[in-house]
Amino acid sequence: xxxxxxxxxxxxxxxxxxxxAEEGHHIMVVHDGQKALRSTDSILFDVIILDWRMPxxxxxxxxxxxxxxxxKVPVILLTALSQxxxxxxxxxxxxxDYITKPFSFDELKARIEAVVRRYQTNEKxxxxxxLKLDLLSRKVSTPFGEISLTGKEYDLLKYFILHKGSxxxxxxxxxxxxxxxxSSGTNVIEVTIKNLRExxxxxxxxxxxxSVYGExxxxxxx
Amino acid sequence: xxxxxxxxxxxxxxxxxxxxAEEGHHIMVVHDGQKALRSTDSILFDVIILDWRMPxxxxxxxxxxxxxxxxKVPVILLTALSQxxxxxxxxxxxxxDYITKPFSFDELKARIEAVVRRYQTNEKxxxxxxLKLDLLSRKVSTPFGEISLTGKEYDLLKYFILHKGSxxxxxxxxxxxxxxxxSSGTNVIEVTIKNLRExxxxxxxxxxxxSVYGExxxxxxx
DNA sequence: GTTAATAATGAAAAGGAATTCATTTTTCTT
DNA sequence: AAGAAAAATGAATTCCTTTTCATTATTAAC
Numbered sequence: 001x002x003x004x005x006x007x008x009x010x011x012x013x014x015x016x017x018x019x020x021a022e023e024g025h026h027i028m029v030v031h032d033g034q035k036a037l038r039s040t041d042s043i044l045f046d047v048i049i050l051d052w053r054m055p056x057x058x059x060x061x062x063x064x065x066x067x068x069x070x071x072k073v074p075v076i077l078l079t080a081l082s083q084x085x086x087x088x089x090x091x092x093x094x095x096x097d098y099i100t101k102p103f104s105f106d107e108l109k110a111r112i113e114a115v116v117r118r119y120q121t122n123e124k125x126x127x128x129x130x131l132k133l134d135l136l137s138r139k140v141s142t143p144f145g146e147i148s149l150t151g152k153e154y155d156l157l158k159y160f161i162l163h164k165g166s167x168x169x170x171x172x173x174x175x176x177x178x179x180x181x182x183s184s185g186t187n188v189i190e191v192t193i194k195n196l197r198e199x200x201x202x203x204x205x206x207x208x209x210x211s212v213y214g215e216x217x218x219x220x221x222x
Numbered sequence: 223x224x225x226x227x228x229x230x231x232x233x234x235x236x237x238x239x240x241x242x243a244e245e246g247h248h249i250m251v252v253h254d255g256q257k258a259l260r261s262t263d264s265i266l267f268d269v270i271i272l273d274w275r276m277p278x279x280x281x282x283x284x285x286x287x288x289x290x291x292x293x294k295v296p297v298i299l300l301t302a303l304s305q306x307x308x309x310x311x312x313x314x315x316x317x318x319d320y321i322t323k324p325f326s327f328d329e330l331k332a333r334i335e336a337v338v339r340r341y342q343t344n345e346k347x348x349x350x351x352x353l354k355l356d357l358l359s360r361k362v363s364t365p366f367g368e369i370s371l372t373g374k375e376y377d378l379l380k381y382f383i384l385h386k387g388s389x390x391x392x393x394x395x396x397x398x399x400x401x402x403x404x405s406s407g408t409n410v411i412e413v414t415i416k417n418l419r420e421x422x423x424x425x426x427x428x429x430x431x432x433s434v435y436g437e438x439x440x441x442x443x444x
Numbered sequence: 445g446t447t448a449a450t451a452a453t454g455a456a457a458a459g460g461a462a463t464t465c466a467t468t469t470t471t472c473t474t
Numbered sequence: 475a476a477g478a479a480a481a482a483t484g485a486a487t488t489c490c491t492t493t494t495c496a497t498t499a500t501t502a503a504c
Contacts, residue, residue, distance in 0.1 A: 091336040097319070114313040118340065124358075136346075136357045150491055151373075181492090188493050190451060211451065213501055372461055403462090410463050412481060419482095433481065435471055 001025045001046040001116065006036035006062065007078065008054050016049065019105050033057025037065055040073070042143050044132070047074045047116050049108075052090075052098075060090055067094035071141075072134075074115035076108075128161050129221035130204055147203050152177070153196045160209060160219035169216035193217065223247045223268040223338065228258035228284065229300065230276050238271065241327050246387075255279025259287055262295070269296045269338050271330075274312075274320075282312055289316035296337035298330075348383050351443035352426055355380055369425050374399070375418045382431060382441035391438035415439065 003020055007013040008031045017027045028043070030036050032055040040048070048066075050059035057065075063075050077090050077098040090098055096115040099108055126133040130142045138154050140147040149157065155177050160168070170189050174182040182188070197209055210218050225242055229235040230253045239249045250265070252258050254277040262270070270288075272281035279287075285297050299312050299320035312320055318337040321330055348355040352364050360376050362369040371379065377399050382390070392411050396404040404410070419431055432440050 091332045096340075100322075110313045114318075118318075124346070138360075152492065183493080186494055187451080191453080191493075194452060211500095213450070374462065405463080408464055409481080413463075413483080416482060433470095435480065 002043065003027050003112075004036060004039055004043075004045045004048045005029045006031070006033060006049065006054060006059065007051040008032060009051070012051075012078075016105075016108070020109075023109070031055070033059065033062045036062050040066065040071065044127075044130075044143055045073050047076065047112055047119075049076050049078065049112075050095075052077055052079045060093060060095075063090065063095050064093045072119070074112075074119045076111055076115060078103075126158065126161050128164060129208075131157075131161070131200075131221065133158060133161065142203050144203050147199050149196070149199060152192055153199065156192055156196055157200075160217070161221075164219045164221055167212050167216050167218045172216070224265065225249050225334070226258065226261055226265070226267045226270045227251045228253070228255060228271065228276060228281065229273040230254060231273070234273075234300075238327075238330070242331075245331070253277070255281065255284045258284050262288065262293065267295055269298065269334055269341075271298050271300065271334075272317075274299055274301045282315060282317075285312065285317050286315045294341070296334075296341045298333060298337060300325075348380065350383050350386060351430075353379075353383070353422075353443070355383065364425050366425050369421050371418070371421060374414055375421065378414055378418055379422075382439070383443075386441045386443060389434050389438050389440045394438070 003025050005013055005016050005020075005027060007016070007029070010031075013029045013031070017029050020027050028039060028045075030039060033050075034056040036048070036050065036054075037057065039045075048062075050062055052059045054062075059077050063077065066073065066075065074096045075094070077095045078101060079090070079098050080101055096118070097111050099111060124135045126135065130144075132141045133139075133154075134141070135158075138149075138151075140149055140154065140157065156173070159173070159177050173189055174184075178188075193209060197207065200208055208219060208221055210220060212218055225247050227235055227238055227242075227249060229238070229251070232253070235251045235253070239251050242249050250261060250267075252261060255272075256278045258270070258272065258276075259279065261267075270284075272284055274281045276284075281299050285299065288295065288297065296318045297316070299317045301312070301320050301322055318340070319333050321333060346357050348357065352366075354363050355361075355376075356363070357380075360371075360373075362371055362376065362379065378395070381395070381399050395411055396406075400410075415431060419429065422430055430441060430443055432442060434440055
């Protein structure tokens with residue numbers, strides 16, 4: 001798992017990094033909220049541990065920014081015992097959990113597993129390579145930002161992702177994506193695929209949908 | 223909301239019942255784990271508060287039983303400060319959260335709202351009265367057939383259902399449903415609500431969305 | 445290299461969703 | 475009861491999505 005730790009106390013940060021790395025996770029540590037936000041712009045983490053009090057941008061502000069940007073990565077806040085009232089605020093602002101210092105590593109580990117399990121078993125996201133489809137909001141995000149797709153483009157992309165690695169013929173697409181709304185004798189499929197390709201390539205810089213002459217298309221994410 | 227409290231300390235139980243009832247919730251209190259399990263057999267709760275230590279069946283055992291039966295109702299465990307190691311166990315056994323005594327009512331209230339919100343938004347369907355929203359396909363079905371909604375109408379209905387029983391102001395709707403696409407100085411909210419009302423009433427034969435003059439709207443499914 | 449079949453492209457048209465507008469109705473205060 | 479504020483309504487307009495169209499490009503067969 002990719003874990004981001006934002007903690008300005010170096011002793012705590014190092015201890016967490018060491019213990020979590022021993023569990024086989026990939027850990028990135030930053031020491032202020034601004035760097036935390038910058039990291040989330042280009043890396044998809046599985047969970048983020050945020051200290052409450054940090055220089056420049058507080059943990060709560062980081063969390064708020066993530067949620068406002070539509071980023072649902074699990075967030076655990078580390079808090080001091082005195083800040084009870086703020087815990088209410090934190091949960092309301094979108095944190096998945098918080099832990100009160102001092103805490104045991106086992107406790108943190110269990111909480112990480114719990115929030116990640118809830119996140120992963122949502123089955124409400126399709127993640128492939130650098131693409132993440134949120135199946136409820138129908139938003140498509142990448143490390144380079146969100147891709148704005150129309151309804152048809154979204155349905156088409158979802159179909160491709162669910163059948164990645166397989167050649168999909170045009171007739172299959174008419175039945176599965178267009179359903180009853182398809183008129184034969186037009187090239188609406190080619191046009192829609194072209195538009196989807198443009199949007200994906202603009203963001204990801206590579207071609208994910210390949211043509212197979214006379215047979216159809218195949219989605220290869222890498 | 224229907225809330226089950228399983229707590230053998232009568233003082234704590236009564237205090238929680240009183241405070242939560244004042245928030246408008248329906249509270250059932252039992253004093254041991256066996257009665258808690260029996261209650262869950264016949265009542266669908268929105269959330270369950272379980273004390274860790276209880277006669278006959280402990281809170282952890284109740285939780286374990288629920289999860290083994292496939293019951294995903296949110297569970298919050300109340301624990302004493304000394305029982306850190308068992309907290310790990312509790313989360314791993316499927317508790318959604320726990321609170322360490324002593325705690326403030328505001329903290330409990332916030333955690334209840336957080337786990338219930340996650341529970342409600344985790345499922346792929348929202349079911350309320352005669353309406354069922356399929357959150358993936360965005361189809362709305364009733365016993366009398368499917369209701370064809372536009373994207374905006376669907377988002378609006380979903381928001382109402384997620385906040386049923388609460389008055390929702392127009393400004394809140396602009397921020398939550400329209401987000402950045404809202405132009406002040408128009409009556410797009412009123413028009414969209416009117417269109418949604420028409421479709422719901424045509425199918426269900428009753429008015430679910432009520433106006434509160436000068437404040438906003440409230441969704442009451444029954 | 446040529447030809448036919450298939451795919452891609454730029455632009456326009458069609459259709460539907462969302463918003464705006466003008467007016468009417470309802471609600472609350474006085 | 476009257477007037478102001480808020481909400482609802484019918485219809486039109488605007489905007490966006492989807493499809494259609496004409497043309498060009500690419501691919502495969504010969």
